[in-house]
């Protein structure tokens with residue numbers, strides 16, 4: 001049976017000040033799967049995922065052409081705030097709000113949108129999000145300390161909890177472990193595999209073994225074009241495009 005699709009792009013192009021950096025990308029991301037986006041530096045990976053939650057257009061002089069459909073609905077016809085609630089994002093460097101407690105960081109998505117929750121509900125959301133992010137046991141007794149007191153890996157899981165707290169359908173991750181040590185990286189990788197039960201994940205990574213461990217599908221980009229998309233084991237063992245093969249065998253990158 002074909003996979004259900006969460007995101008589909010149709011001739012998606014992205015521009016910065018008139019320079020086209022993403023070129024007519026057509027890709028369908030399967031639902032509740034992990035898709036790795038790979039390719040050499042500057043090929044447009046971050047730009048692609050920033051178009052999927054409408055962050056790209058916040059850069060001055062940046063715009064897109066084409067369509068992005070979230071479960072068939074054009075996100076560029078939707079309220080961007082709703083898009084960013086449905087499509088969460090985790091960045092390269094853990095970025096908890098430095099003046100907020102762990103507890104308030106998890107609830108930041110509600111607080112920043114002016115949503116006040118009854119205490120019981122807020123407690124429940126915080127616990128559930130921290131459990132999903134595999135952080136609850138480590139922080140349950142220090143919820144009112146600042147998020148920045150945690151280790152880098154814990155801070156990144158706190159950012160994942162913050163993203164999960166608003167129940168997104170998709171989690172975009174932009175090289176989420178590149179600033180972490182191997183142990184913290186392994187925890188996040190295990191978490192990614194667990195999370196795909198409930199959320200679709202699109203992860204930009206430079207780390208080939210990581211893409212092999214966590215992803216079901218791989219999209220390979222080169223100079224702003226999507227040159228290959230398929231199941232990760234097929235892309236890794238029998239790439240169809242010579243540029244994918246050259247990248248995977250370390251000829252450039």
Ligand SMILES: Nc1ncnc2c1ncn2[C@@H]1O[C@H](COP(=O)(O)OP(=O)(O)OP(=O)(O)O)[C@@H](O)[C@H]1O
Pocket residue numbers: 016021039040041042043044045046047048059
């Ligand atoms: N704010 C910006 N203004 C102008 N050009 C930009 C901006 N951000 C990115 N670019 C350009 O867009 C192209 C794609 O960049 P992008 O960051 O999406 O690539 P990437 O594949 O994620 O790279 P990396 O692996 O190095 O993070 C590059 O040529 C980059 O220089």
